[in-house]
Amino acid sequence: MxxxxxxxxxxxxxxxxxxxxxxxxxxxxxxxxxNISTFIVVPESKSWEPxxxxxRFNSYTSTDSENESCTSPTSTSDMDIxxxxxxxxxxxxxxxxxxxxxxxxxGASLEESPEYADEIDNYHRxxxxxxxxxxxxxxxxxxxxxxxxxTVIDWMFExxxxxHLSQKTFxxxxxxxxxxxxxxxxxxxxxxxxxxxxxxxxxxVEDQAAAACSRLAASFVWMTENTYTVKQLLKMEVLIxxxxxxxxxxxxxxxxxxxxxxxSGDDIFVRHFTEYLCNRSLIAGDKFxxxxxxxxxxxxxxxxxxxxRPSEPVWTPTLSHYTKYTYPEIKECMSDLLQLYKCDxxxxxxxxxxxxxxxxxxRYLFALEKKPIDAVPAHQ
Numbered sequence: 001m002x003x004x005x006x007x008x009x010x011x012x013x014x015x016x017x018x019x020x021x022x023x024x025x026x027x028x029x030x031x032x033x034x035n036i037s038t039f040i041v042v043p044e045s046k047s048w049e050p051x052x053x054x055x056r057f058n059s060y061t062s063t064d065s066e067n068e069s070c071t072s073p074t075s076t077s078d079m080d081i082x083x084x085x086x087x088x089x090x091x092x093x094x095x096x097x098x099x100x101x102x103x104x105x106x107g108a109s110l111e112e113s114p115e116y117a118d119e120i121d122n123y124h125r126x127x128x129x130x131x132x133x134x135x136x137x138x139x140x141x142x143x144x145x146x147x148x149x150x151t152v153i154d155w156m157f158e159x160x161x162x163x164h165l166s167q168k169t170f171x172x173x174x175x176x177x178x179x180x181x182x183x184x185x186x187x188x189x190x191x192x193x194x195x196x197x198x199x200x201x202x203x204x205v206e207d208q209a210a211a212a213c214s215r216l217a218a219s220f221v222w223m224t225e226n227t228y229t230v231k232q233l234l235k236m237e238v239l240i241x242x243x244x245x246x247x248x249x250x251x252x253x254x255x256x257x258x259x260x261x262x263x264s265g266d267d268i269f270v271r272h273f274t275e276y277l278c279n280r281s282l283i284a285g286d287k288f289x290x291x292x293x294x295x296x297x298x299x300x301x302x303x304x305x306x307x308x309r310p311s312e313p314v315w316t317p318t319l320s321h322y323t324k325y326t327y328p329e330i331k332e333c334m335s336d337l338l339q340l341y342k343c344d345x346x347x348x349x350x351x352x353x354x355x356x357x358x359x360x361x362x363r364y365l366f367a368l369e370k371k372p373i374d375a376v377p378a379h380q
Contacts, residue, residue, distance in 0.1 A: 131250035133178035171252035172202035299333035315380035
């Protein structure tokens with residue numbers, strides 16, 4: 001009896017009593033308990049669900065039964081308890097559901113080059129940063145202002161629509177105008193010549209059928225009602241190419257639209273409304289020069305989805321993956337595009353109405369009759 005009491009006070013003293021051996025057994029069992037890990041497995045889902053509807057495991061709350069102390073018939077005075085173990089520090093491995101990302105390149109045609117789609121997209125991202133016009137360049141222009149620029153760009157869009165030039169031809173030409181004005185001042189009387197020549201160059205780059213015309217230069221001069229001569233047009237062409245360093249294949253929103261729209265689900269309304277917003281932003285200029293073409297395209301799709309599908313998420317994991325933009329990143333640009341649309345929708349006399357007149361037609365399903373929302377959604 002004395003030996004047992006000494007053992008409880010001085011663990012170093014050995015004891016051959018049965019109670020000492022039993023204490024060692026309980027100590028081992030307790031250590032085994034503390035090494036147990038709890039796993040919480042969330043069942044896999046075949047389809048993506050909105051974040052708001054998915055169960056979140058932000059914290060783990062232990063039940064009363066899990067926090068109960070391990071009891072033993074043997075008195076604690078006869079046991080060596082390992083206090084280093086703490087149930088609150090037990091590791092819990094959470095297996096969360098991964099969002100489903102649709103493979104938009106599956107089943108794509110050979111013309112779309114699905115095997116090189118990622119490489120082409122990465123190449124465009126590098127070029128759009130390189131060829132981005134200087135934001136606020138209009139503040140350094142002495143003879144023209146933003147309204148003068150918008151008037152010429154609106155006229156350029158009308159010319160492209162009237163003579164069935166491609167959308168990319170128009171967007172390339174606008175890119176040439178902005179990049180040129182970022183580097184050189186332009187008198188107001190030559191601003192239309194600059195826009196005409198930019199269309200002339202873009203047409204030779206993009207529209208092969210028009211470029212094959214032997215009297216292409218004379219045709220563009222005729223579009224200006226012979227305000228300029230062919231000699232002036234060709235002289236301006238040399239000047240533009242020299243200022244641009246002969247780098248004339250700059251990416252536009254048209255380079256991203258097809259791929260981003262496939263990631264969105266390729267809804268016909270979303271497609272038409274996205275095209276309207278992308279072209280309208282080019283006419284507006286100013287604040288949209290702060291955004292890259294891929295950014296404007298992603299925001300235009302986001303706003304189109306918000307108008308067409310108000311009950312569904314604006315942004316999906318598939319869109320985020322292929323556009324490489326999150327919803328918070330495009331939200332500001334969406335707000336700017338929404339204000340632009342509200343201005344056109346609520347105005348009876350539109351000063352720059354070429355884009356509106358084109359897309360508010362039956363062949364575009366009257367896409368511009370959709371009533372604007374008050375504000376972009378706060379969350380996706």
